[in-house]
Amino acid sequence: MSVTAATAPASVEPIFNTKPRGLWSTAFRRLFRRRSAIIGMIILAALILVAIFAPVLATHDPTKSLIGIENVQKRQGPCIHWLGCPSDQPQHYFGLDGNVRDLYSRILFGARLSLLVGIVSVGFAIVIGAFLGAISGYMGGWTDNLIMGLMDIMLAFPSLILAIAIVTVLGPGLLNTLLAIGIVSIPVYARIMRSSVLAIKQQDYVMADRSIGVPSGRILFGNILPNALTPLIVQGTLGIAVAILDAAALSFLGLGAQPPTPEWGSMIGQERNQVFTAPHLIIFPGFALILTVLGFNLLGDGLRDALDVRQRS
Amino acid sequence: MGTYILRRILTAIPTLLFISFVIFALLALSPGDPTANLPPSLPMEIKLQIRESLGMNQPMPVRYVRWLQQFMVNEPLNAFEKATGIAIGDSEGRLRITSWTARGKPVIDLVLERLPQTLWVVGLAYFLSIAIAVPIGVFAAYRQNSMFDQASSVLAVIGFSLPTFFTGVLVIQIFAVWLGWFPSLYNTTLRVTDWNSFLQQLKQMIMPVMVLAFFQVATISRFARSSSIENLRQDYVRTARSKGLGERMVVTRHVVRNSMIPVVTLIALGIPGIFGGAIVTEQIFAVNGIGQLLIISIQSNDLPVVQTVLMIFAVLVVVFNLIADIAYGILDPRIRYS
Numbered sequence: 001m002s003v004t005a006a007t008a009p010a011s012v013e014p015i016f017n018t019k020p021r022g023l024w025s026t027a028f029r030r031l032f033r034r035r036s037a038i039i040g041m042i043i044l045a046a047l048i049l050v051a052i053f054a055p056v057l058a059t060h061d062p063t064k065s066l067i068g069i070e071n072v073q074k075r076q077g078p079c080i081h082w083l084g085c086p087s088d089q090p091q092h093y094f095g096l097d098g099n100v101r102d103l104y105s106r107i108l109f110g111a112r113l114s115l116l117v118g119i120v121s122v123g124f125a126i127v128i129g130a131f132l133g134a135i136s137g138y139m140g141g142w143t144d145n146l147i148m149g150l151m152d153i154m155l156a157f158p159s160l161i162l163a164i165a166i167v168t169v170l171g172p173g174l175l176n177t178l179l180a181i182g183i184v185s186i187p188v189y190a191r192i193m194r195s196s197v198l199a200i201k202q203q204d205y206v207m208a209d210r211s212i213g214v215p216s217g218r219i220l221f222g223n224i225l226p227n228a229l230t231p232l233i234v235q236g237t238l239g240i241a242v243a244i245l246d247a248a249a250l251s252f253l254g255l256g257a258q259p260p261t262p263e264w265g266s267m268i269g270q271e272r273n274q275v276f277t278a279p280h281l282i283i284f285p286g287f288a289l290i291l292t293v294l295g296f297n298l299l300g301d302g303l304r305d306a307l308d309v310r311q312r313s
Numbered sequence: 314m315g316t317y318i319l320r321r322i323l324t325a326i327p328t329l330l331f332i333s334f335v336i337f338a339l340l341a342l343s344p345g346d347p348t349a350n351l352p353p354s355l356p357m358e359i360k361l362q363i364r365e366s367l368g369m370n371q372p373m374p375v376r377y378v379r380w381l382q383q384f385m386v387n388e389p390l391n392a393f394e395k396a397t398g399i400a401i402g403d404s405e406g407r408l409r410i411t412s413w414t415a416r417g418k419p420v421i422d423l424v425l426e427r428l429p430q431t432l433w434v435v436g437l438a439y440f441l442s443i444a445i446a447v448p449i450g451v452f453a454a455y456r457q458n459s460m461f462d463q464a465s466s467v468l469a470v471i472g473f474s475l476p477t478f479f480t481g482v483l484v485i486q487i488f489a490v491w492l493g494w495f496p497s498l499y500n501t502t503l504r505v506t507d508w509n510s511f512l513q514q515l516k517q518m519i520m521p522v523m524v525l526a527f528f529q530v531a532t533i534s535r536f537a538r539s540s541s542i543e544n545l546r547q548d549y550v551r552t553a554r555s556k557g558l559g560e561r562m563v564v565t566r567h568v569v570r571n572s573m574i575p576v577v578t579l580i581a582l583g584i585p586g587i588f589g590g591a592i593v594t595e596q597i598f599a600v601n602g603i604g605q606l607l608i609i610s611i612q613s614n615d616l617p618v619v620q621t622v623l624m625i626f627a628v629l630v631v632v633f634n635l636i637a638d639i640a641y642g643i644l645d646p647r648i649r650y651s
Contacts, residue, residue: 036470152328153328153331153332153335157585157626157627157630158585158586158588158589158626158630159586159589160589160590160592160593161585161588161589161592161623161626164592164607164611165336165339165340165619165623166339168340168343168611168619169339169340169342169343171343241473241474245474245476248476248478249476249477249478249593252476252478252593252596253592253593253596253608254608254612255611265476265478268476268478268479268482269478272478272482272597275482275483275485275486276486276490279486282479282482282483282486286476286479286482286483289476289479290471290474290475290476290479293473293474293476294470294471294474297470297473297474298470301470
């Protein structure tokens with residue numbers, strides 16, 4: 001920063017020689033300085049590419065059995081030609097599953113499902129949770145008590161158990177899993193939003209708006225919400241990791257995605273007794289899942305440090 | 314403090330009542346039916362009679378109130394009679410929540426049969442993870458940014474990211490199949506009667522406990538670390554050091570004590586979560602706990618069991634929330650409740 005400009009009152013040169021940087025560009029600079037965040041972003045970028053180009057990258061139809069089409073056996077291990085697998089045998093990078101389907105193609109398509117479930121359910125939860133939290137924090141009084149009382153009751157359940165209860169009512173399936181996990185995650189975001197709003201409400205610029213008669217709705221959505229976004233972004237990123245894990249756990253238990261959907265959790269669940277004879281059926285979907293969750297966790301951790309949000313529970 | 318505890322307990326009652334209503338109403342909407350598992354050749358009149366005998370023809374609010382009475386009044390009375398031998402009122406004719414599938418067995422009996430297994434596994438896992446995580450967290454905070462700190466951070470992030478159903482399957486493969494150290498199947502008929510059977514029980518619990526504890530260690534150690542870092546910066550630490558107190562004393566007596574206040578809260582609040590994790594773990598290791606009971610009942614549409622097990626989970630959560638709040642007040646004298 002330079003102060004030389006101040007000595008020349010005749011000129012109207014700016015005091016700052018460097019271009020002022022906004023909150024977001026500062027945050028991005030800090031984010032790119034963290035090794036863990038960079039690793040997280042690389043993993044997620046790769047996964048998103050895989051999810052988008054799954055039909056191009058896949059070698060087979062993920063839900064189609066290869067019985068009678070190729071000379072292969074069920075649960076056959078990986079066969080890659082340039083790693084020494086005889087070239088007269090059909091090539092399967094990750095081997096075949098119990099229904100003689102190409103595991104590699106299934107895992108690629110599984111990336112679509114897991115990312116979809118994670119992002120959509122958390123997005124749903126953030127939209128509803130932030131709305132409820134904002135209203136609760138801004139209005140106060142009995143509205144606040146009512147909404148937060150409801151949220152406390154929802155928080156009174158371990159997320160997986162509440163999700164199980166919701167899926168029991170709605171019936172198993174991927175869409176219901178998505179909904180269940182979305183509903184279960186609402187209270188976390190409502191609480192975060194409420195505490196942000198309560199803090200921002202006291203700021204002078206809100207007071208200024210109010211004193212010149214700006215309507216409540218515009219103060220809340222135009223002024224308070226944008227300033228309360230950072231903790232939501234951090235929690236949301238970490239929340240996607242939890243949502244993906246919970247969805248996979250539900251599918252593992254047979255309550256989530258139903259066969260033949262190529263979902264990683266259900267792939268592990270279906271073949272878990274085959275771990276002795278065909279470990280590739282557990283290892284590959286397991287690693288795919290871990291990598292995805294790790295990516296979101298690393299990015300979320302990095303974001304928390306970069307945006308300087310103190311952890312709220 | 315006394316009035317605060319009393320008020321907290323009193324506010325827990327409407328919360329529990331509301332939760333119980335939500336659980337009951339939600340599950341009453343689900344398509345389960347007590348006659349669904351009976352042979353289709355059975356005449357319709359008999360099916361209707363069965364439904365009537367179970368009170369299924371009554372409106373939902375009536376069924377809710379009766380279920381609640383059975384859960385909150387009848388079963389505790391039964392337990393009291395069993396424990397003390399004092400009979401209160403008509404103990405034979407008292408209605409009980411019965412399972413739809415397990416030949417009309419009372420749900421509470423099913424739960425009580427299975428509860429010890431769950432409590433053993435969950436309890437041991439939790440104690441173990443606290444015993445491991447707290448020293449790791451404190452040491453990592455004390456040597457902030459050291460190799461140890463960074464290694465424990467990396468392990469914690471990996472710990473968060475590992476699905477228990479994947480690590481569980483891997484652990485079975487490694488320790489039971491390749492190394493042969495532990496039995497791969499949980500022996501559910503094992504009764505602990507002597508030293509030998511106790512060792513056997515311990516041996517078969519190691520794998521599920523290990524898997525459950527790993528995730529918890531990651532969570533608790535992170536929390537213990539950040540809490541300790543905050544306390545290490547406080548003035549009282551400098552005062553203690555300038556008095557000439559040894560480092561060991563400063564850390565164990567001053568820092569750890571104060572850092573544990575929020576950690577204790579986290580530990581109390583984390584207990585319900587570990588029950589959720591136990592559902593998956595029990596399924597992998599075939600432990601006959603209440604988590605397994607819940608999944609079996611969902612799959613066979615046994616609604617009374619599902620309702621009761623979920624309600625038990627809810628009670629556990631509310632009780633541990635209460636304990637966390639009260640523990641916080643006792644441990645931290647700075648907090649004053651009015």
